[in-house]
Amino acid sequence: xxxxxKETMINWYRQMVLIRRFEEKCAELYQQGKIGGFLxxxxxxxxxxxxxxxxLRQNDHAITAYxxxxxxxxxxxxxxAVMAEMLGKRTGVSGGKGGSxxxxxxxxxxxxxxxxxxGHLPLAxxxxxxxxxxxxDEVVVAMMGDGATNIGYFHxxxxxxxxxxxPVLWLVENNGYGMGTAVxxxxxxxxxxxxxxGYGLEQDPxxxxxxxxxxxxxxxxxVSKGIEWISRNGRPLFMESRTYRFQGHSMGxxxxxxxxxEVARYAEGDPIGVLRNRxxxxxxxxxxxxxxxxxxxxxxxxxxxxxxxSSPVPTYEDLVSYVYA
Amino acid sequence: MAEKNITIREALxxxxxxxxxxDERVFIMGEEVGVWGGTYAVTRxxxxxxxxxxxxxxxxxxxxxxxxxxxxxMAGLRPIAxxxxxxxxxxxxxxxxxxxxxxxxxxxxxxxxxxxxxxxTGGGKQLGATxxxxxxxxxxxxxxxxxxxxxxxxxxxxxxxxxxxxxxxVMFVEHSTMLQRRSVVPDDPDFVLPIGKSDVKRQGKDxxxxxxxxxxxxxxxxxxxxxxxGIEAEIIDLRWLRPLDLEPVxxxxxxxxxxxxxxxxxxxxxxxxxxxxxxxxxxxDYLDAPVKRVSALDNPLPYASNIExxxxxxxxxxxxxxxxxx
Numbered sequence: 001x002x003x004x005x006k007e008t009m010i011n012w013y014r015q016m017v018l019i020r021r022f023e024e025k026c027a028e029l030y031q032q033g034k035i036g037g038f039l040x041x042x043x044x045x046x047x048x049x050x051x052x053x054x055x056l057r058q059n060d061h062a063i064t065a066y067x068x069x070x071x072x073x074x075x076x077x078x079x080x081a082v083m084a085e086m087l088g089k090r091t092g093v094s095g096g097k098g099g100s101x102x103x104x105x106x107x108x109x110x111x112x113x114x115x116x117x118x119g120h121l122p123l124a125x126x127x128x129x130x131x132x133x134x135x136x137d138e139v140v141v142a143m144m145g146d147g148a149t150n151i152g153y154f155h156x157x158x159x160x161x162x163x164x165x166x167p168v169l170w171l172v173e174n175n176g177y178g179m180g181t182a183v184x185x186x187x188x189x190x191x192x193x194x195x196x197x198g199y200g201l202e203q204d205p206x207x208x209x210x211x212x213x214x215x216x217x218x219x220x221x222x223v224s225k226g227i228e229w230i231s232r233n234g235r236p237l238f239m240e241s242r243t244y245r246f247q248g249h250s251m252g253x254x255x256x257x258x259x260x261x262e263v264a265r266y267a268e269g270d271p272i273g274v275l276r277n278r279x280x281x282x283x284x285x286x287x288x289x290x291x292x293x294x295x296x297x298x299x300x301x302x303x304x305x306x307x308x309x310s311s312p313v314p315t316y317e318d319l320v321s322y323v324y325a
Numbered sequence: 326m327a328e329k330n331i332t333i334r335e336a337l338x339x340x341x342x343x344x345x346x347x348d349e350r351v352f353i354m355g356e357e358v359g360v361w362g363g364t365y366a367v368t369r370x371x372x373x374x375x376x377x378x379x380x381x382x383x384x385x386x387x388x389x390x391x392x393x394x395x396x397x398x399m400a401g402l403r404p405i406a407x408x409x410x411x412x413x414x415x416x417x418x419x420x421x422x423x424x425x426x427x428x429x430x431x432x433x434x435x436x437x438x439x440x441x442x443x444x445x446t447g448g449g450k451q452l453g454a455t456x457x458x459x460x461x462x463x464x465x466x467x468x469x470x471x472x473x474x475x476x477x478x479x480x481x482x483x484x485x486x487x488x489x490x491x492x493x494x495v496m497f498v499e500h501s502t503m504l505q506r507r508s509v510v511p512d513d514p515d516f517v518l519p520i521g522k523s524d525v526k527r528q529g530k531d532x533x534x535x536x537x538x539x540x541x542x543x544x545x546x547x548x549x550x551x552x553x554x555g556i557e558a559e560i561i562d563l564r565w566l567r568p569l570d571l572e573p574v575x576x577x578x579x580x581x582x583x584x585x586x587x588x589x590x591x592x593x594x595x596x597x598x599x600x601x602x603x604x605x606x607x608x609x610d611y612l613d614a615p616v617k618r619v620s621a622l623d624n625p626l627p628y629a630s631n632i633e634x635x636x637x638x639x640x641x642x643x644x645x646x647x648x649x650x651x
Contacts, residue, residue: 127396
């Protein structure tokens with residue numbers, strides 16, 4: 001598989017910085033009371049979302065749980081419309097009716113943004129069934145947190161996908177904790193990829209099922225291989241992105257379950273820093289471009305906030321629309 | 326138009342078959358729908374006729390049966406997913422309530438969920454407490470989906486075809502003890518009934534009985550008994566718990582000034598509670614007596630037949646309730 005070009009990596013860098021600044025702005029707006037409900041930030045996990053989105057082919061699909069801002073932006077959802085959704089405006093991607101956890105774009109093949117742990121996994125199976133039923137070469141990447149691997153939906157969905165031969169890449173973003181409970185305190189099998197064995201899923205596809213989720217290049221390569229394998233074999237795979245979230249589970253998490261030292265240790269492997277160093281090592285001249293991106297992104301986020309703040313709130317008609325078709 | 330006297334089972338089977346022939350995107354999935362032929366034999370022969378692509382046996386996995394049907398429907402197919410009995414639908418409650426009924430709304434209309442979730446309901450078969458419910462009203466609590474409760478072969482066929490053709494998710498509830506009931510049904514692939522229309526099943530001037538499904542049988546038997554005393558009961562079959570069409574009920578109560586609601590479900594927070602509330606709200610001034618409800622006893626159902634039957638409604642209980650309001 002060809003190494004990504006400089007331009008491609010610069011584009012990934014832009015996306016990751018966009019997500020980081022977006023999330024930081026959301027935290028600020030949450031503290032100001034402008035964003036309500038729950039807010040689950042993707043800070044630290046940007047390489048996974050960006051790497052996945054980059055690996056998808058034209059007609060492939062992505063679906064995820066409630067930590068969805070990063071993959072939504074990486075899937076190309078308009079940053080203004082995503083910010084407007086955060087602020088509960090009618091210009092939001094879900095018209096202000098979904099909120100932070102329920103972003104989606106049918107047009108971009110991004111199927112949400114789902115708030116119930118594991119609840120989206122059967123949906124992924126169903127979307128994949130459509131592709132199989134109509135004999136279309138499409139793969140669904142179903143992202144989930146490590147906590148979701150312990151819920152009943154996980155078992156039923158992986159099992160059905162194996163029995164029916166559905167083109168799904170089940171992808172666990174293992175950030176170490178399901179809310180505040182460490183993986184080895186919640187899962188009898190803490191080596192998560194081994195959970196696929198019980199469903200007869202392929203364990204030796206010719207590449208590692210578990211990869212470093214803090215390196216976008218590695219994520220892109222692993223997920224690309226996974227998609228290619230699924231497309232060729234017509235069977236699902238279960239893969240693991242080893243990642244880490246630098247913020248709490250959601251806003252207001254007291255983080256009693258981990259030490260500041262641990263967070264600081266992982267921060268040294270910040271995925272944005274990793275990519276930046278990699279780019280600069282190879283192409284000294286790129287530094288100015290990356291610095292420019294930083295400035296441009298701050299401006300883009302400011303404009304998104306301005307768009308969202310000046311957008312109208314939903315109306316009574318919005319409240320009662322789309323309950324039925 | 327040609328007509329046939331067929332059972333509810335045959336009516337359901339005909340509806341499924343006609344719609345599968347009509348639309349390639351319609352398919353069936355569920356436990357024992359294929360090789361077995363359906364645990365109630367509704368899909369017998371379907372695997373041979375349509376093949377394993379369109380008649381899909383699943384593992385015993387209600388959460389993913391309901392949930393993957395939602396995903397397939399969102400993506401453009403028209404699944405008919407079967408939950409063998411409504412008791413098992415509790416296992417799939419989140420997929421039904423949080424996903425099937427809400428994905429359209431939550432994403433502001435970006436997705437449609439054109440699916441049917443077929444299931445069977447009802448007690449009276451000595452199956453013990455966990456297998457003996459008529460809890461369809463629970464599912465009618467939630468906006469975003471419809472709940473169908475046909476009580477005749479005619480309705481079963483026309484309503485199931487409507488459910489399959491509609492772009493909304495429909496929980497289609499069949500009564501497990503009524504599958505052999507017969508009625509005359511149009512033998513016409515274009516026979517489709519409207520969604521959310523109740524039906525006056527018997528005309529009468531003395532009392533309005535509002536009911537559905539098994540309650541329709543008890544009420545019809547009760548009306549025959551009452552007729553011998555010269556009491557004419559009007560029976561309104563709701564047919565759908567959501568959308569709930571009470572206009573004919575209001576019209577009837579204006580005429581009879583009395584209402585009894587008959588159902589198999591438990592008495593607390595049930596269909597009768599809702600219908601009673603709406604009757605008093607809409608036609609209070611026409612009532613000459615309090616509205617009465619007949620339902621199961623507020624109690625789990627047991628195994629032993631004699632006490633199971635004590636807990637369920639029957640025609641005599643309906644007769645007694647009617648006499649109280651006269």
